[in-house]
């Protein structure tokens with residue numbers, strides 16, 4: 425039984441956070457090809473490779489996995505703490521090419537789950553492709569058949585076009601490729617998912633086998649969900665962007681159930697379609713519903729909750745949130761922290777695989793910062809967005825964040841994230857940020873691509889940063905390892921060598937081992 429997150433109260437209040445922007449952008453255009461370096465849609469794998477590599481090193485981070493599955497013992501360099509007993513699961517992209525078709529965007533890759541298990545200073549590992557309908561259909565047909573994040577199958581005939589429109593409305597052509605999140609529910613079941621509701625799938629955390637579709641039993645409906653549900657030992661909480669009646673539905677599902685129940689709903693404030701909700705924040709009492717200028721691009725187009733207008737923002741990942749108290753102990757504001765790109769959605773374009781694979785030596789990654797929203801609870805219509813610490817502390821790059829899960833929804837001090845050592849074209853460091861001292865400790869190795877640093881607390885720990893941080897790293901030679909850092913000092917403790925470099929992944933979870 426995992427116990428990552430503090431139990432939320434029974435009915436957090438929806439709280440709406442809206443960011444109007446004179447320049448509305450949709451997801452399709454933000455992730456689209458630029459006119460200069462474009463590779464035609466449905467380009468062959470060789471064409472994309474030529475456009476992307478330009479003779480530069482091809483890191484395993486941006487290269488499809490060499491085989492569908494592997495498992496075995498892993499060599500440990502250094503010393504793993506003996507208390508580290510459990511399994512780290514990480515989800516992400518594994519395959520970007522099928523037949524002659526090569527996906528162009530990082531987010532399109534077919535899901536691959538990785539398991540790294542620790543016990544008594546030793547480690548074993550495994551990886552395996554998740555058998556979504558989209559993946560199985562692509563393997564059978566020799567080409568992708570579903571709409572992915574940026575990829576659209578090209579209709580060959582008029583019938584194909586009609587089928588595509590009908591399939592879009594019914595959801596049948598939209599992917600179920602669950603390549604973003606893996607989470608253990610309070611009842612022990614493990615799910616993987618992406619932003620389509622039909623993607624939620626049960627997996628076996630030991631064998632990594634795809635068990636079955638999760639299959640929500642409620643009538644809530646909706647095709648979309650946040651890619652980052654908030655999961656704890658008692659519930660699963662998420663947002664459902666509503667394309668047909670533009671707004672956002674907040675739903676909760678109790679552990680052991682498959683039935684989501686509506687907690688609340690907010691209508692769109694700044695546009696005809698919902699903003700993209702990759703993640704959202706919760707405090708002990710509130711769910712913060714963000715509305716970005718970056719919107720879903722489809723043209724299908726109670727008492728309102730409190731609405732606060734804030735400066736424009738562009739966020740993939742919220743870090744944490746909590747209630748600010750006045751001297752009388754009453755809540756005065758919500759503090760909501762996030763990895764923010766100065767309202768610039770161009771990072772989606774940076775994540776095109778050809779951009780990631782290219783190494784021009786120029787500084788090509790947009791700046792990001794730890795953004796801190798202050799949302800007043802006194803009825804004021806405007807909130808603030810400030811920079812929590814000097815972005816140069818982490819190389820003007822910050823994303824793929826984690827915190828000590830016991831601090832979720834509460835005031836906290838430390839966050840762990842990928843940062844930047846510039847010039848660079850992707851996040852290439854690990855950073856520990858101290859929000860109290862407004863300083864950062866950084867880990868960097870030339871040519872390495874580290875993925876999300878994941879914090880695991882030492883059992884019995886009382887200090888917030890007492891534990892380890894682990895990250896799966898692709899190194900300059902194309903090899904891979906799991907880096908284990910002391911979360912307090914941010915010094916290296918061990919490297920767990922992988923059999924070969926693995927593709928870049930997104931998010932993970934920790935399943936404590938049996939004592």
Ligand SMILES: [Fe+2]
Pocket residue numbers: 604651652702740741930931
């Ligand atoms: Fe994410």
